[in-house]
Every structure is written in C-alpha cells, then in structure tokens.
Amino acid sequence: MRKIVIEGGNKLYGSIKIQGAKNSVLPLLSASILNEGISVFQNVPNISDVAAAMKILRHIGCTAELSGGALTVDASVISTTEIPDGLMREMRSSVIFLGAILARCGEVTLSYPGGCELGPRPIDMHIKALRELGADIHEDAGKIRCIIPAGRRLIGRRIDFRGPSVGATENAMIASVFAQGTTVIANAAKEPEIWDLQMYLRKLGADIEGAGTSVITVRGIDTCAMNVTHTIIPDRIVTGTYLCAVAAAGGEVLLTDCGPTHIESLLTVLRGWGCEINTSKTSIHIKTAAPRTASGSVVAEPYPAFPTDAAPTLVAAASAVSGNFVFVEKIFSERFKYCRELEKLGAEITLFENSAMVSGGKALCGASVDATDLRGGAALAVAGLCASGITEIGEIQHIERGYEDLVRDLRSVGANIMYMNTPERSESAGAAKRTEKPDGAGGGQGRLYA
C-alpha cells in the first residue's frame, strides 16, 4: 500500500506551477463526443479522474491519447451508447456523458456515478434538464436509459433549475447544442469551469452565451465536425491548496500559471489572516512575514462565493495558526469526515450541523491518518506540514483523483514529504487499489524520495 509520509516543521520557499483544472477538463472530455472532428486539449492534468474519463471515451469507440499534457480525442466513431457500471462508478463526472452521448447518438444507457462521498449527491436536476429538452428517461434495475423519441431531436426550452448545480448546468449546455431552437438555462451555475465549457463549445461551432451569469442561452446547431485545440484553465482548487499550505506552514511561494481572479474569495480570507499576497494576471505570490491569526467565518456557497472544495485545506490551515475560526458548509452538508482525521493530528474542531468551529494554534503532532476524500486528503497534507514528527496519510488514491503530484509540488518548495510503500493492509478495504494514471505512470507507484 502506498502512503504519503510527511515530517512537519519546514517552511515553504520557491515556486509551483499550477496544473490544469480537473473540474474543467472532465466535462470538456464529455463534450468532445459532440465533435466528429479532432479535439486537442492542452494543459491536461495527469490525474486518475482523467484516466477514468479516457476509459469511458475508449469504451464507447473514441480514441483518446494523453502525451505531455496534450490529450487528443477523436470521436468520429461512436460504437456503443452504454457505459458499464464499473466505469460510471470511478468518478462523479461520468454523469456528464449523459447529455453528450444523448445529443450525439439519440440514446444512452448508464448507471449512477461515483465520486467523493460528501453526503447525498442526487442527479435529479440532470434528469429534469434532459426531460425538459424532450428525452424519454426510465430507470430500471439501477440503469438509467435515456432516448430521444424516434425521428425527433431534442427541443430547445427554458430549463429553470431550483438552484445552481455545476454538473447539471454542464449536462444541459452540452445536450442543448444539438437541440432544435433555443434553450435557456436559468439559475445556472457560474463557476469558471462553466465558462471554459462555453469557450470549447463555441470552438465546435455552438451558438452559446451567458456562461458566468445565471442565464445561459444555447441556439441549437445540426452537427459539429471541427478540428480544434483548447487549453484547459488553471485549477483554482489546487491553487487554493498550495496557498493554504503556505499560510499554515509559513514561507514565501510564487504560484505560476494560475488564475488569481478565480480564487479571489480565498485570497481575501488569507489576507485577513495576515498573509501578504500579490497577484499578476497569471501568478500569485504569498509570503508570511508575521504570525497568522485566523478569525471570523467563511461560508461555502456557489461561485463567486467561497468554494466548498477549498474549505478542507482552509480548515487545516486554521487549525495550524492561532485564532478562532468558523466554517459553514452550504453545498455538501456532510462534508466533514476529514475533520475527524485532522483531530487525530491534534486539531481542535467542533462540528455542529453544517459548521466547523476551529480553535487554532493547538500543537499538531504527527499521526497515522487516512484521506477520506480528495480535498480532505489534501487537508491532511497541509496539517502534516505543520505537525511535529511524522504524519502518514493512507488511502491516497483519493488525492490522486485530482492532484497530479502533491508530493512533487510540496517537495519542490522544501517540504519534507515522500511516497512510501508499506505492507498491504487487508485487500477488502480496497485501499490498496493502485491508481491508474492516463500516461501509465501509475501515480508515482514505487517512487520513494527518501
């Protein structure tokens, strides 16, 4: 079994190049199914969720090759419209294939998606959107079968979401590209990844506007057959992780190839804690000249408010610095499992309903902990940087779903962190499952940076 091992206490100095955004590339890979030409995506992160998306693309007949950060998809031939349960369960974003395969082929069969366990993650809004566009959708024995009635197309309509959902907005945008007439998506999500999807769909010839606002309008077209190149936007959550790491451990780090405007809410919080932060268009410089004090409260809500995915690392940083800090989660009410692991390192966190109250500045001590989910795993690494002694993080396959190489990046700025192979635990835990990376690197299996 592979673990991440950290000896805390080092401050961080240097620079880190930020990877492309997981939550942007995944819906774009689904959307590439609309295109009968070749799509080349650049700045693609080498993460296991991308490997899972490539497996789905290949399963349905596309070619998908990742080389040096460029992922080429040829979706000219689609040979099946059914995605097996095993592939669906590898990640949450598999549900975005619903709208793409339906729009391209007129039918699709798949099961419920997997992904991080953050409390209930229903897909009713995805289904509602496709039904309103005219799809017939039935569920039978756990399989969702979705078809456009024979001889028809999806019909453009107004889709009113009850609240912003990133994934449902993406499914509706993709499905409506080939709908007859105009689709208006109201109460749409406004995340930067939605804007990136719009930019890619426009390159395919789609007539779409409004991304970044709560109303997105799509005027349907007949087909897409374009050879296009698209560069994935920087990952704002990975950016946030490294900002929180510096805020917690101290030091001075330049983050390059990032998008400071996409993570403004976190920059405001960390400045309030006493971090010196300066930005250019594509970089963020963070320095901790004085001790930091966490104070006040932060509420995770849809963009442009504070992102739920940046909260675990912020809570970890609040545990490491002094002060009392309250975090309120308004998107995934049960996203607090990682707090129990932080407590094993000595963090003092009181959970009440959807809030975490952190009494910071307690001495953190290394311990053996497990990543409970992707961002919760990153939070353990942030806390481990500040803990005395050795922190061992297990279940790191969660972290590898979204971070290209957390160890490489933190080590490059002076953290004492490495991968370590340990004897297998019980296979039944499924913990030893080797993470597959798109380029075959195996997520750093076997590397030991001792």
Ligand code: EPU
């Ligand atoms: N919701 C429903 N019904 C639906 C869809 C969503 O009730 O049909 C609810 C959810 O339960 C949640 C809220 O709506 O309470 C918002 O969920 P959303 O659909 O926006 O989330 P998502 O599309 O499943 C994406 C990211 C998540 C991120 C959330 C919120 C991807 C692949 N995933 O998930 O990212 O937390 O938006 O910003 O884009 C991560 O990267 O670690 C991660 C979990």
